[in-house]
Every structure is written in C-alpha cells, then in structure tokens.
Amino acid sequence: MSELEARVLPEATLARLTQYLRALNTLEAQGRERTSSGVLAKEAGVNPSILRKDLSWLGSYGTRGVGYVVRELAEHISRTLGLNQDWKVAIVGAGNLGRALSGYAGFTSRGFNVKAILDVDPALIGDKVGELTVESIADLAQVVAREEINIAVLAVPGDAAQDLVYVLAENSVRSVLSFAPKPLKVPTGMNLRRVDLSTELQILAYLAVQG
Amino acid sequence: MSELEARVLPEATLARLTQYLRALNTLEAQGRERTSSGVLAKEAGVNPSILRKDLSWLGSYGTRGVGYVVRELAEHISRTLGLNQDWKVAIVGAGNLGRALSGYAGFTSRGFNVKAILDVDPALIGDKVGELTVESIADLAQVVAREEINIAVLAVPGDAAQDLVYVLAENSVRSVLSFAPKPLKVPTGMNLRRVDLSTELQILAYLAVQG
DNA sequence: GAGTGTGAAACGATTCACAGCC
DNA sequence: GGCTGTGAATCGTTTCACACTC
Numbered sequence: 001m002s003e004l005e006a007r008v009l010p011e012a013t014l015a016r017l018t019q020y021l022r023a024l025n026t027l028e029a030q031g032r033e034r035t036s037s038g039v040l041a042k043e044a045g046v047n048p049s050i051l052r053k054d055l056s057w058l059g060s061y062g063t064r065g066v067g068y069v070v071r072e073l074a075e076h077i078s079r080t081l082g083l084n085q086d087w088k089v090a091i092v093g094a095g096n097l098g099r100a101l102s103g104y105a106g107f108t109s110r111g112f113n114v115k116a117i118l119d120v121d122p123a124l125i126g127d128k129v130g131e132l133t134v135e136s137i138a139d140l141a142q143v144v145a146r147e148e149i150n151i152a153v154l155a156v157p158g159d160a161a162q163d164l165v166y167v168l169a170e171n172s173v174r175s176v177l178s179f180a181p182k183p184l185k186v187p188t189g190m191n192l193r194r195v196d197l198s199t200e201l202q203i204l205a206y207l208a209v210q211g
Numbered sequence: 212m213s214e215l216e217a218r219v220l221p222e223a224t225l226a227r228l229t230q231y232l233r234a235l236n237t238l239e240a241q242g243r244e245r246t247s248s249g250v251l252a253k254e255a256g257v258n259p260s261i262l263r264k265d266l267s268w269l270g271s272y273g274t275r276g277v278g279y280v281v282r283e284l285a286e287h288i289s290r291t292l293g294l295n296q297d298w299k300v301a302i303v304g305a306g307n308l309g310r311a312l313s314g315y316a317g318f319t320s321r322g323f324n325v326k327a328i329l330d331v332d333p334a335l336i337g338d339k340v341g342e343l344t345v346e347s348i349a350d351l352a353q354v355v356a357r358e359e360i361n362i363a364v365l366a367v368p369g370d371a372a373q374d375l376v377y378v379l380a381e382n383s384v385r386s387v388l389s390f391a392p393k394p395l396k397v398p399t400g401m402n403l404r405r406v407d408l409s410t411e412l413q414i415l416a417y418l419a420v421q422g
Numbered sequence: 423g424a425g426t427g428t429g430a431a432a433c434g435a436t437t438c439a440c441a442g443c444c
Numbered sequence: 445g446g447c448t449g450t451g452a453a454t455c456g457t458t459t460c461a462c463a464c465t466c
Contacts, residue, residue: 045394183256
C-alpha cells in the first residue's frame with residue numbers, strides 16, 4: 001500500500017508555497033520591491049520560521065540582513081510550482097457545482113484555463129455554460145485530445161466518480177481534483193486531490209460544540 | 212490523567228471520523244450489522260491501525276475478536292461530532308459559487324440546513340435561489356437571529372471576506388467555512404476553516420510536473 | 423483464532439536558536 | 445544591526461507489535 005512517488009517537496013510546504021505566491025503578488029501590487037520573511041509571513045498568515053524553512057527547499061534566494069526581492073522570489077516559486085506553463089482544465093459534471101466552478105475566478109487565473117465541461121445527462125448536453133457548451137462524457141477521449149486537457153475537476157455524485165477516475169486515467173489525464181464525498185482509488189501515476197465540503201461542515205460542527 | 216481535563220480530538224482524527232461515519236452508512240446500507248477495523252478502514256480509505264487509534268479517543272466500543280456493531284459505532288461517532296443536533300447554515304455571497312453551494316447535497320444532508328443566502332449587491336437581492344430569497348448583508352443581524360444561524364459559509368471575493376468575518380462574529384456566528392483565497396484573521400472564539408480551490412489546482416500542477 | 427486497544431517506536435512537520443553574511 | 449539559512453529540539457501523527465478479550 002505504498003503511496004510511492006519520490007516527492008521533492010513536502011506536501012505541507014507545497015500548500016504554503018501557493019500562499020506565499022499570492023502574498024508576494026499582493027506586495028508587488030503595493031509597489032514593494034523587497035520584503036523580509038517577517039513581512040511576507042504576516043501577509044501569508046504563517047510564522048516567519050516555517051516560511052524560511054519552506055523557501056530553503058527551493059535553494060537560497062534571499063540576502064542575509066536584507067531579505068528577498070519580491071519579483072524574483074515570486075518568479076522562482078511560480079517556476080517551481082509549474083505555473084509558467086498553461087494548464088487546460090475540463091470540468092466533469094455540469095450540475096450546479098460544475099457550472100459554478102467553470103466560471104470561478106480562482107479556477108481561471110494564473111495559467112488555469114477551463115476548456116471544456118462534460119456531463120452524462122443527455123438533457124444537459126448542448127447547454128451553454130459561459131462560453132462553453134456541455135459535451136457528452138461519451139466523447140471524453142476526443143475532448144481531452146482536442147483541448148489537450150491535463151487537469152480534470154470531478155463535480156459529480158459519489159457513485160459516478162470512481163468510474164470516471166478510471167476513464168480519465170485511460171485518456172491520459174493524470175491530475176484530478178475531486179469534489180465527490182467518497183475516497184477514490186487511483187491508478188498509479190495519477191494525482192488526485194479531494195475537496196470534501198460536507199467533511200468541512202462536520203468538523204465545524206464539532207468545533208462549535210466544543211467551543 | 213485528570214478526569215476533568217477537556218478531551219479534544221486531534222484535528223487529523225476529527226477529519227477521519229467523518230469518513231468513518233460515511234463508510235459506516237455505506238456498510239449499513241449494504242445490510243451489514245457488524246464490521247471490523249479492517250473492513251471499515253478499507254471502505255474509508257485508511258489503514259486499520261490508525262482507525263483503531265482514532266476510535267480509541269472515543270472510548271472502547273468494539274469487541275475484541277469480533278469487531279464493531281455498525282449502527283452503534285455510527286451513532287457514537289455522530290454524537291461525538293455534534294451531528295445529533297440541527298445546524299442552520301447561511302450562505303454569504305450569492306454569486307455562482309454561493310448559489311451552487313446552497314443546493315449542494317453535501318450541504319443539505321445530515322443535519323445541515325441552508326436557511327438563508329445573502330449578498331451585498333442590490334441587483335441580486337430578492338432573487339430566488341431554490342427555495343430561498345437572496346437577502347441583504349445589511350440585514351445580517353436580523354437574518355441570523357430569525358433563522359438561528361450557527362454556521363456561515365463565505366463565498367465572496369477575497370477582499371470582502373475579512374470584514375464579513377468580523378460582522379459575523381459580532382452577530383454571534385462562531386463557525387465559518389471560507390472559500391476566499393486569502394488567509395483570514397479570526398476573533399478569538401470563532402472557528403474558521405478554509406477551502407482554497409486555486410491552491411488545490413496549483414498543487415496538482417506541481418504534482419503533474421513532477422510525475 | 424480473530425480482532426480490539428494501546429504503549430512504544432518511527433516518522434514528519436514545526437519551532438527554536440543561533441551562526442553566518444550583508 | 446538586521447535578516448537569512450539551517451541544524452537541533454520539540455511536538456504531533458502514524459505505524460508497529462503485542463497483550464488482552466471474546
């Protein structure tokens with residue numbers, strides 16, 4: 001049951017790097033050319049110590065006694081995260097959530113382009129969603145090839161999700177973000193991340209009871 | 212040691228308990244009355260060892276050499292998570308995401324009821340979203356009181372989110388699930404959890420480059 | 423024999439604290 | 445003097461392994 005894959009960056013570091021990037025953009029928008037781990041950490045909502053440790057995975061990009069050059073550091077993190085290339089996203093599932101995600105700003109920024117939206121339901125196929133037209137999941141292979149999809153977002157009910165993971169894998173989609181409430185098995189070589197909204201609510205409920 | 216010591220579940224355990232609950236429901240739907248840590252762990256996508264350790268926080272509810280009674284264990288986890296009470300949810304932000312969430316099954320199950328949806332934009336106020344009518348954030352205090360809201364879901368742009376956290380806190384909403392891309396400061400006593408969709412995509416992008 | 427419950431070991435992530443450099 | 449970069453200490457989580465119970 002090895003999760004395998006020699007991963008260069010620790011998972012936790014990876015998640016924070018995206019926050020630093022956002023914080024650096026904010027600082028740059030404010031006209032700041034340089035920053036320090038203290039300032040940046042505050043903006044990103046973490047402590048300076050872990051920030052420096054995280055950055056040390058990328059090599060030495062700061063100057064002792066001075067700090068970091070905002071643009072330089074942002075560029076370097078971007079490159080590390082693979083954000084200097086274009087990502088083509090397909091949304092699988094054209095229900096409420098799928099439709100909302102297809103237009104969601106967080107999904108259409110920084111190199112992520114939603115290129116297609118698909119569904120199984122014949123009643124939905126042909127519908128316009130923003131600039132896209134809902135296509136059939138039966139045509140997934142063609143859609144993936146045509147749009148050169150490299151990331152899929154699964155916004156379908158739990159039962160359908162597992163099958164779709166395999167279909168996507170067969171069509172060389174190797175990165176999937178799932179909103180299905182169930183844990184999914186993934187073929188080796190596929191990266192899957194889950195966002196589980198009802199789990200989040202349940203955790204809040206517990207914390208509220210404690211509070 | 213002390214019996215009076217507040218027993219707080221580790222965060223990681225808490226997140227998994229919700230998965231066990233879902234797995235138990237699946238098993239119950241299959242007509243199974245009893246299960247073991249092995250079977251349950253497989254269904255929940257974790258290893259049996261951590262499952263037993265997690266359950267040990269709740270006390271001893273299994274039988275050695277036999278396993279667990281499905282319904283009994285589910286009931287016990289439910290109670291621990293505070294799911295035996297009713298939770299009244301307000302969605303703040305009636306854009307695409309807010310609308311989608313208000314009808315999302317994961318949000319309307321297991322004791323969570325979406326009771327209100329609010330926005331700042333006068334153009335949206337009065338709109339129907341499912342059975343709800345969009346109300347003004349200016350009326351938040353009344354809405355919270357009227358519907359006895361105890362959880363808020365923030366589906367607004369990043370800049371608006373921080374102010375809203377304070378407004379919610381002033382109105383005694385102590386649990387918030389935020390979809391804003393920024394880390395937010397929270398007043399003491401407030402529980403906030405974040406779902407950051409663009410971070411998830413960025414992590415996938417990195418993993419894809421690695422793989 | 424089967425499977426739980428739990429100390430102890432291993433692992434991983436965070437924080438501390440300071441040497442090194444500007 | 446100020447701030448980075450990083451080993452060492454700490455803290456939290458997961459895995460192991462086995463005593464114990466049915």
